[in-house]
Amino acid sequence: MNREWELLHTPGPTPIPPSVERAMIQPMIGHRGQKCKELLENIAPRLKPIFGTSGDVLVLSSSGTSALEAAVVNTTSPGDEVVVVVAGAFGDRFAKICETYELKIHRIDVEWGSAVEVAAVEEQIQAHPNVKAVFVTHCETSTGAMHPVEQIAQKVHQDSEALVIVDGVSSIGGTPIDMDGAGIDLLVSGSQKAMMLPAGLAFVAVSDQAWSIINDNPRPRFYLDLRSFKKSLDAGQTPFTPALSLLFGLQEVLDLIEGEGLEQVHERHRVMREMTRAACRGLNLPLFVSDEAASPTVTSIRPQTFEAESFRKVANQEFGLMTAGGQKHLKGEIFRIGHMGYSRPANVLQYVSILEIVLRRLGHEFEPGSGTAAAQDAYLQATKELD
Ligand SMILES: *Cc1c(COP(=O)(O)O)cnc(C)c1O
Numbered sequence: 001m002n003r004e005w006e007l008l009h010t011p012g013p014t015p016i017p018p019s020v021e022r023a024m025i026q027p028m029i030g031h032r033g034q035k036c037k038e039l040l041e042n043i044a045p046r047l048k049p050i051f052g053t054s055g056d057v058l059v060l061s062s063s064g065t066s067a068l069e070a071a072v073v074n075t076t077s078p079g080d081e082v083v084v085v086v087a088g089a090f091g092d093r094f095a096k097i098c099e100t101y102e103l104k105i106h107r108i109d110v111e112w113g114s115a116v117e118v119a120a121v122e123e124q125i126q127a128h129p130n131v132k133a134v135f136v137t138h139c140e141t142s143t144g145a146m147h148p149v150e151q152i153a154q155k156v157h158q159d160s161e162a163l164v165i166v167d168g169v170s171s172i173g174g175t176p177i178d179m180d181g182a183g184i185d186l187l188v189s190g191s192q193k194a195m196m197l198p199a200g201l202a203f204v205a206v207s208d209q210a211w212s213i214i215n216d217n218p219r220p221r222f223y224l225d226l227r228s229f230k231k232s233l234d235a236g237q238t239p240f241t242p243a244l245s246l247l248f249g250l251q252e253v254l255d256l257i258e259g260e261g262l263e264q265v266h267e268r269h270r271v272m273r274e275m276t277r278a279a280c281r282g283l284n285l286p287l288f289v290s291d292e293a294a295s296p297t298v299t300s301i302r303p304q305t306f307e308a309e310s311f312r313k314v315a316n317q318e319f320g321l322m323t324a325g326g327q328k329h330l331k332g333e334i335f336r337i338g339h340m341g342y343s344r345p346a347n348v349l350q351y352v353s354i355l356e357i358v359l360r361r362l363g364h365e366f367e368p369g370s371g372t373a374a375a376q377d378a379y380l381q382a383t384k385e386l387d
Pocket residue numbers: 012063064065066090137139140141167168169170190193199
């Protein structure tokens with residue numbers, strides 16, 4: 001298969017818009033010069049609406065996990081009690097980071113594929129009044145389920161002083177979030193999901209309440225010390241050499257998002273979710289996540305009549321369609337289709353049609369064309385107001 005024919009529909013990395021690719025090959029500049037200062041000062045305020053905050057959004061040159069780790073090391077010290085919601089591989093990663101940094105973890109294990117109940121978090125907060133922070137994933141990419149992070153943040157703040165720290169790596173840029181309104185304290189993300197860039201940038205949005213905790217926190221830290229990122233940002237700088245090519249790309253991403261309109265970007269993701277799920281129903285393909293919890297950025301399917309891995313293999317070999325498998329105990333049980341970032345309804349129609357051919361090859365029974373028709377209906381339904 002010609003490499004450039006591949007259709008990348010994994011839930012990260014995601015395809016890069018051509019104009020972003022072009023922006024990233026600009027000649028290098030010095031990172032202490034005026035041009036870089038202008039670039040950083042241009043980017044900083046434009047990231048804020050995407051994170052739903054009027055506060056700082058710090059940009060680190062590292063993958064998304066570094067932002068998760070930065071959130072942990074900057075807000076906690078050894079022995080602190082924390083609550084971690086685990087409903088998939090990324091909640092589990094948050095728990096592992098907390099363990100590594102010697103925190104006392106109250107873990108809320110939720111069945112993978114489900115969303116946590118706000119009441120379950122409330123229960124833990126009431127049972128452990130010394131909890132310093134609650135860690136929760138917004139979109140659990142390993143299952144495609146969204147946790148109600150805004151409601152959780154509101155509840156936690158009613159009941160306690162704990163910070164609410166949210167992993168938005170696969171949701172930011174694809175879903176609305178009201179960080180300030182909900183009282184989320186730290187909201188972290190990465191570049192290679194809905195932000196349409198290669199991996200290599202991490203984002204940390206910080207509330208005012210969180211800054212006072214971060215500034216007073218005695219835990220030693222160096223590269224991930226958010227205080228130095230903040231100090232540099234205020235001077236139009238970064239503490240260390242930034243991934244400049246990715247920042248050139250980010251500036252173009254912001255142009256694209258603003259050009260389309262942030263609300264329209266979110267709406268496009270919602271439409272892609274509806275189309276994908278309608279197609280699965282039309283094709284008798286069991287959806288792994290309920291309608292209420294389904295993410296607009298990734299859809300998981302749990303096939304009963306064929307092997308998930310056979311589907312992935314055939315779709316890739318014949319059409320270059322790249323999807324993701326399950327992680328941990330879901331390996332071989334589900335496959336995941338990413339529809340975020342540089343993805344649009346036209347791409348959904350394409351992969352649904354491919355899905356139908358592969359399903360026929362695998363002997364899955366359905367009325368040919370029923371997935372495509374359902375996706376088309378869902379599109380028309382979702383865009384009715386536009387007529
Ligand atoms: C992809 C992802 C991460 C990890 O990001 P890396 O860039 O691989 O370090 C963390 N959390 C979620 C929810 C993700 O989807």
